[in-house]
Amino acid sequence: MRINKLPVVNKFNIKKTAKVILTAVLLSTPAKVAQDSFVKNLPRYDEILKCETLPHRIEKVQKSLKNFIPITVINERGGVSHTYCVEDLKKIQNILKTSRIKTSYVFPIDSALHPYIPSTGQFGSPRPAGRAHLGLDIYPRLYGRKPPKPVYITSATDGVVVSAKKSPEKDPKNLIANSIKIMSPDGKMYSYDHMARPEDYNGSKYFDIKAPGEYVKAGDTIGIVGRTGETAVWHLHMGVEDLNEMNRQLNNEQWQKLHKKYGVYAVPRGQVDPLNKLKAGEISDILNKYRIDKGPKVDYLDKL
Ligand SMILES: [Zn+2]
Structure with missing residues (x-):
């Protein structure tokens, strides 16, 4: 999957999306099923790390290296x-x-x-x-x-x-x-x-x-x-x-x-x-x- 095609996921969105899903599911299904589908719908934590924050982190590393002067x-x-x-x-x-x-x-x-x-x-x-x-x-x-x-x-x-x-x-x-x-x-x-x-x-x-x-x-x-x-x-x-x-x-x-x-x-x-x-x-x-x-x-x- 290409990074720029991924939906934007951040802490706030996860919470918001989760809340909406949870409310919807709770209203229509028993508790056990509700929890299962809630977990299934959450983006995996390691996926978020890989897709959303890695380019940002590399950018941060490169910024910190701006003043890196190689010496001979x-x-x-x-x-x-x-x-x-x-x-x-x-x-x-x-x-x-x-x-x-x-x-x-x-x-x-x-x-x-x-x-x-x-x-x-x-x-x-x-x-x-x-x-x-x-x-x-x-x-x-x-x-x-x-x-x-x-x-x-x-x-x-x-x-x-x-x-x-x-x-x-x-x-x-x-x-x-x-x-x-x-x-x-x-x-x-x-x-x-x-x-x-x-x-x-x-x-x-x-x-x-x-x-x-x-x-x-x-x-x-x-x-x-x-x-x-x-x-x-x-x-x-x-x-x-x-x-x-x-x-x-x-x-x-x-x-x-x-x-x-x-x-x-x-x-x-x-x-x-x-x-x-x-x-x-x-x-x-x-x-x-x-x-x-x-x-x-x-x-x-x-x-x-
Ligand atoms: Zn050698």
Whole structure:
């Protein structure tokens, strides 16, 4: 049903309509039947939430974000790392929380292509020099070969874009290069990294359809699977970050040591395992369907 075709329902109308229905029914039928039809005729509370107040709430979120100014952070290598500050994130998180918008969840690329998550692409899997992988790698094609056609990345959740970063070239200073970060109403931040450049596919568009402060719905296109930043294969690196977890990491001695040792590879941002339901929540159910476990997986971060 289209939103603009729905009758206007508000508290006052519900009360008024209910009163009219109740009076009419009471006059003509026994009490039990009267109550049944009264309940049946009432619009469901969750329907009202969805149809009547959601656009209004999103508008409110966007209004509150009018003064949101993305800031540029330069990483230890001299590359642009991300473009938001933690205080802004907390503000956005709070606005979303009080607006009580619920998100739905989708797999972030076309599942008809048979994508998969290899054990080497999982959270905590080993990387050179003893460090660990802090996100999830989704391969649209076997062995991370280049897909012949652009594979579009869709937002896994509803949310507000807090950072959208473009690198015109493959930038050795950047690990993730083209990247977009979205704060979801579930309180977590989802990032999508290594996205493609326009020159990777002739005539394809950049992901500049979304800008910081914009509200996206789960399933909206936000980019194309690429190979920008520090990677040799075509894949989507998806990250799930939790601000509460970030505070824990910042105060954790072992995390501090990891950051000191591995620099940009272990910045404490509240990274959690997207496949772990306790840590990442509902999105893990969808992601786990595409997981392939072959060979050992070292999840030493779990012990921190
Ligand atoms: Zn990765």
